[in-house]
Amino acid sequence: MKITQIAGFLGCGKTTLLLRLSDELAEGGKTKVALVVNEIGEIPVDGKVIEESGMRVKDIGGGCICCEVASTFAKTVYSLYKDFSPDHVLVEPTGVAVPKQVKQAAAMSGRDADIVLGPAVVLFDATRPAELLDMDMLGRLVVTQVKDADIITISKADIAEEADMAMAEEKVRELNPRAEIFRVSSFTGLGFEHLKQDILDWKEGA
Numbered sequence: 394m395k396i397t398q399i400a401g402f403l404g405c406g407k408t409t410l411l412l413r414l415s416d417e418l419a420e421g422g423k424t425k426v427a428l429v430v431n432e433i434g435e436i437p438v439d440g441k442v443i444e445e446s447g448m449r450v451k452d453i454g455g456g457c458i459c460c461e462v463a464s465t466f467a468k469t470v471y472s473l474y475k476d477f478s479p480d481h482v483l484v485e486p487t488g489v490a491v492p493k494q495v496k497q498a499a500a501m502s503g504r505d506a507d508i509v510l511g512p513a514v515v516l517f518d519a520t521r522p523a524e525l526l527d528m529d530m531l532g533r534l535v536v537t538q539v540k541d542a543d544i545i546t547i548s549k550a551d552i553a554e555e556a557d558m559a560m561a562e563e564k565v566r567e568l569n570p571r572a573e574i575f576r577v578s579s580f581t582g583l584g585f586e587h588l589k590q591d592i593l594d595w596k597e598g599a
């Protein structure tokens with residue numbers, strides 16, 4: 394069971410990407426996928442609708458899974474492993490979560506469980522790069538998220554201006570030379586094959 398987080402600031406497109414990606418990863422039921430969402434103050438996911446397609450959805454409230462409710466998160470992941478044994482668990486932390494801490498929380502989810510960590514995928518909203526990196530505003534948080542990422546997807550490529558996307562790519566590359574960076578659109582499907590393959594091939598520490 395591989396746990397992959399889809400992180401990034403509020404409104405950058407996490408839920409939209411998660412839903413499309415889970416559908417693509419499931420390959421019409423060949424692969425079992427579970428979703429864990431932690432949506433404090435975010436747009437709620439309709440779990441019932443998603444479960445109709447054979448997936449399992451867990452919603453964790455009461456705080457951020459990277460801190461206040463890390464142990465609830467770990468228990469949820471473990472119970473998914475026991476009761477549903479998915480191949481993939483996709484996790485959407487809140488927009489203010491720190492990816493490194495989410496990884497640590499996921500790693501706590503059980504020693505006897507056959508759980509491997511997937512990459513930290515961080516979305517960077519290409520429609521508002523200047524605002525996201527503004528150090529007086531969101532900057533510090535967004536910079537931490539970008540630095541922690543294994544994969545950075547430049548999101549909303551279908552509507553972002555080319556100049557903004559180029560700026561976003563340049564800035565995130567400077568902040569994190571280690572991560573893979575590419576453009577995605579959850580509306581057109583741009584970048585999804587790449588993302589899916591990266592997640593499938595990912596080996597922590599490799």
Ligand SMILES: Nc1nc2c(ncn2[C@@H]2O[C@H](COP(=O)(O)OP(=O)(O)O)[C@@H](O)[C@H]2O)c(=O)[nH]1
Binds near residue numbers: 404407436549550551
């Ligand atoms: N044009 C466009 N809009 C998107 C895309 N992904 C998300 N959005 C929109 O961005 C807004 C926030 O998306 P959401 O997935 O809820 O973001 P989250 O807060 O990070 O989970 C919604 O209005 C989405 O419809 C995309 O790839 N292209």
Ligand SMILES: [Mg+2]
Binds near residue numbers: 407408432435436485
């Ligand atoms: Mg969301």
